[in-house]
Amino acid sequence: MRKIIAGLFILLSATLMSSCSKEDNYEGPNAAFKGRLLDNDSKENFLTETGGVQVKLEELSWSATPTPQFIPSKSDGTFEDTKLFSGHYRVTPANGAFWPVEGIEIDINGTTTQDFTLTPYLRITQFEHELQGTTLIMRCKLSAPKEAGLPRLLDIKPFVNISDYVGSGATISQYTDPNKVDINASWSGEIAAKTYEIRVPNLKSGRTFYARLGARVDDSYKQFNYSQIITITVP
Template sequence: MRKIFLNIALASIVFLGSCKKDNFDAPESDFSGRLLYQGQQIHVRHAGFGAELWQKGFGKFGVINVNFNQEGMFSSKLFDGNYKFTVSNSQVPFLWPKNAAGRPDSLDVNLSGDKVMDLEVRPYFMLRSPVITYSAGAVNATCSVEKIITDANGRDLERVTLYVNNTQFVDDQSTNNKAKQDLSGAAISNPANLTMSVAMPTFSPVQNYAFARIGIKISGIENMVFSPVVKLTF
């Protein structure tokens, strides 16, 4: 009988310990922001890259990864505290500041309640005045491309592409475009006046709308800069 009581007591301790472990408070503070250049939002590939939040605890740093969506926005639910924010991915379409050692620099973030922190960065290129329309079975687009970084850190324009997809996620990944037209950077003589056109693809199941946007591929950089997504009906 004593053995039974001991087993019950041990089980109760384990149960109460588990409950205590499961009852930790969840993070409540919203930390969010946007990628900007001179106040203009930079659009990118959905979840193509992210930022890192580092927080010191128990004698070492732990990292929290946050992805940017295709509008160039990030959002994360966090505990209040002090963090280091950085973008260490070298394949992003903008220059992230570096420290004296040549490594990606970090920003200090003091979180006490909800916080919005927009990030002013220097993209290699920007899309200007993008217009995308549908007419007579084709998706048509016009835009201009401006080279922002013109010093030794600058890169060449590899191509400009018009993408069309059946969902709101539109980019250079094969699952996120059903039709596209490329303009090679070498063939572009006037980046201030670009025109593209591609036949509207057939969707299955059939739908009377599509989504499109324009992307800039930078030489040697995986992630592209995009225009905002446009919904087309036909």
């Protein structure tokens, strides 16, 4: 009896070892998807931050109602994912400071490139800055590419960092919220005509900072429309 049990144990062990040693025949991710997010007016890269826009992918190869996956934008307004499965996808830029756009259907195989054009809720215009001692002064106006249906404006904030990755997710907090300008109003001619001034005091001497302004509306995501990034060296 013991010999029979021992024999069965050896046979089972050999079977398990054989099954574990077999190679996995499933293919891994074999496709990449990348592109640019473009401002519909300037045709330049959309002014955003890391994760400021999410590119939503829905693979339609196997289901009409798939679970979406997301590619976060890079700080330069591009996006890229190099670990996707080849297939037929619906792709929609989402979750950012722009008017909703229709998704497109596209086959992703190998390396596929697709750009998307976005209309921002707001544009920061006539952006100027100066340094007075250790105080950074930034001025701007706001414009709205589409006024009808624009959500209520919330505020304008300064974002300051010691690297050029600067935005709501990368800022020195003591320079941001205490110096914001609240608006809390619907779009109007008065807002369009106003020049906003934001002061950031007490920058540390001998340091180089990167700064920009961001304005946002009261939509579901409350992401910011940004100015260009400036470099400030405090004497």
